Amino acid sequence: MNLRGVKALIRGLWLSWMQYRSFFFVLAFGWMIPPLIYLLVWSTAAGDGSLGGFNRGAFVAYYLVLILVNQITYAQVNWTVGDLIRCGQINHILLRPLAPVYDALASEVAGKTVYLLFDLPILAILALIMKPEVTFTWEKVGLFLLALLLAWMLRFLWGYWIALLAFWSARADALLTLQDSLIFLLAGQVAPVALLPGFLQSAAIVLPFRYMVAFPVEILTGNLGRADIAAGFAIQILWTTLAAVLTVVIWRRGVQRYAGFGG
Template sequence: MMQEARGKRQETRGKGQEAGSTHHGSRITLSQINLRGGLALIRRTWLSWVQHRSFFFLLAFGWMVPPLIYLFVWSTAAGGGTVGGFSRGQFVAYYLILIVVNQLTYSQTNWTVGDVIRYGGMNSLLLRPLSPVFDALSSEVAGKVVYMLFIVPVTAVLALWLRPELHVTLQNGLAFVPALALAWALRFFWGYWLALLAFWATRADALLALQDALIFLLAGQVAPTALLPGILHQAATWLPFRYMVGFPVEVLTGQLDAAGILTGFAFQLGWLAVTLALFSVMWRTGVKRYSAVGG
């Protein structure tokens, strides 16, 4: 699965590199190069991804199924009454929003960064007059657009059919936007620093699988975190994973009071600061160590 994605990305990267080098030749100031080159790269990557959309639709469908399973199972559990304070309609609303949020914050780049390092593809990225983060960001933007083309219509149809129960207050709606943005940033950089371990260990991607498992358990997929029993609930509160997916969903569906929302933001910002620090340390020491293989 990832091999195919990698192929697509390498293709993209080759072409993007040409665009980068022409900019380099035309002597513009550094900041202009970054912005123009970056935007060109983002546009290019996006166009390439849209061409391969059926492949990405299939991936998006695969990611959508686990939350859908829990949507159905919890709906059945609630039946006509409630389970843990949730009615059937509330479970439906929670999981439909979770499907969208999960897709918006999921960062496929994390899997490819490690490969780029292992296969020596980092060379061309480092030689570009752009920070390699632009490369990751361009796939992020491209990916989000393509996946949303699939996820939004499907979720809308499911919503019409399964009758979710959702009352969004102005306060919750407003708090949702920064919560979602922070969730994306946290998940992106957390995955990125884990992927950078590939500078030291060849099979660091195994840790990404561990991360996905923890997100599945603690970020609100298997159940809204409020329903997790004992120690799992404690872990969900203190570890960063809930703040990557579940927290924005809980905000929008009105599960949290004002204090809960503020505490959540505090955790999100705290973990984001830790993650950014880890990321910059890993990046600086890793690039110094980096030596390409192959050609």
């Protein structure tokens, strides 16, 4: 791995993103709106009591953490990989003395930095106003950070192998739309997984989408016991490993058949 090349790539992409920071700040704000709406809906429904084990303060804590986790794990680059392949613009990336995945990873680092410059102050203000009820311990924070890293890896790799299907299909991005819909439904965004109907809750526990967003949130907000956390990590690692294998296999086979013109 060419570390100097990776650093230069990250710096160049970060400077490029910062030129359009106003657009990305607006985009980040738009991503905040749906969770904030559901926060207001569920906290209002709970009122002065509780709903499914969540009181108003617990709903506030859950959704504020979810906003942060969702924006950290969201892999916007997965939406651009297919376009690069279809338009032949991946040619110049293939010619670099770096593995092409580093271009995607550099975009991830640069993008996350720009988004967090906007997200963190807004979330801090919301926390002061809405007063979430959550207790942090070093153990919970450590497990949360580990789950957050794995959640980002899973969401990035899962979307990446789907995007690489553009080597075969011009409409592979339709599967990314389906993935985002399933994340919205099963990853604790429309409602915490514990409040989903039985069959959706069972699907959320087995499928990978919960482990892309909701699982780290549930750890930090104290909604899981030790056994559930251990089982969650096992499932999260299993899906991440599968996504990594699919990414490597599809990339190798896709590049072998790729014939790009333009770029």
